[in-house]
Amino acid sequence: EVQLVQSGAEVKKPGESLKISCKGSGYSFTSYWIGWVRQMPGKGLEWMGIIYPGDSDTRYSPSFQGQVTISADKSISTAYLQWSSLKASDTAMYYCARRVTTKGGADYWGQGTLVTVSS
Amino acid sequence: QSALTQPASVSGSPGQSITISCTGTSSDVGGYNYVSWYQQHPGKAPKLMIYEVSNRPSGVPDRFSGSKSGNTASLTISGLQAEDEADYYCSSYTSSFHVVFGGGTKLTVL
Numbered sequence: 187e188v189q190l191v192q193s194g195a196e197v198k199k200p201g202e203s204l205k206i207s208c209k210g211s212g213y214s215f216t217s218y219w220i221g222w223v224r225q226m227p228g229k230g231l232e233w234m235g236i237i238y239p240g241d242s243d244t245r246y247s248p249s250f251q252g253q254v255t256i257s258a259d260k261s262i263s264t265a266y267l268q269w270s271s272l273k274a275s276d277t278a279m280y281y282c283a284r285r286v287t288t289k290g291g292a293d294y295w296g297q298g299t300l301v302t303v304s305s
Numbered sequence: 306q307s308a309l310t311q312p313a314s315v316s317g318s319p320g321q322s323i324t325i326s327c328t329g330t331s332s333d334v335g336g337y338n339y340v341s342w343y344q345q346h347p348g349k350a351p352k353l354m355i356y357e358v359s360n361r362p363s364g365v366p367d368r369f370s371g372s373k374s375g376n377t378a379s380l381t382i383s384g385l386q387a388e389d390e391a392d393y394y395c396s397s398y399t400s401s402f403h404v405v406f407g408g409g410t411k412l413t414v415l
Binding site for chain 2: 221223230231232233245247248281283288289290291292293295296297298
């Protein structure tokens with residue numbers, strides 16, 4: 187059974203750093219893209235970027251380039267999303283999702299990680 | 306403002322059919338057959354319902370169908386059921402080598 191299991195909810199202060207994770211199981215982790223999606227409170231979905239764990243090829247959506255870092259450790263089948271300096275506007279639910287290609291749909295999703303940034 | 310335009314809300318009665326539109330441009334919806342549709346219930350992760358315009362993943366009821374004409378893609382749900390009440394999002398590959406979502410449509414089953 188394909189599963190993406192994300193790390194737990196986080197509460198951080200502005201300016202702090204954070205790294206959240208997404209562990210894949212039940213499939214060949216290095217053969218599919220993993221993407222990250224932001225959903226701000228009461229708002230819609232936004233693709234942030236994707237990574238191919240097989241060779242760490244990473245692509246960022248223009249709005250998120252330079253704002254976050256996406257990485258992966260294929261030895262433990264885990265993808266990461268990290269911030270070096272959080273802002274209150276980073277408060278959102280973050281989902282990881284598996285994609286077969288860079289162009290197509292995301293067929294499996296993690297349960298989401300809620301990040302709250304507040305002073 | 307989202308790259309793809311969806312109606313904010315649609316509604317229908319049980320058993321009826323509804324269609325949700327997703328309008329883009331020739332640089333996204335109209336230019337590629339990489340339109341997907343997702344269903345999201347409150348507090349849950351999105352679920353893929355349609356990929357590559359009209360294909361259903363295994364396990365998705367055939368009441369859900371997708372199509373495209375020009376720069377507009379559509380999701381049709383026939384035989385509406387109470388459990389179909391959710392938010393629906395379209396997405397498309399773009400000429401900028403990214404995938405973008407629509408703003409989302411809230412489906413209410415009356």
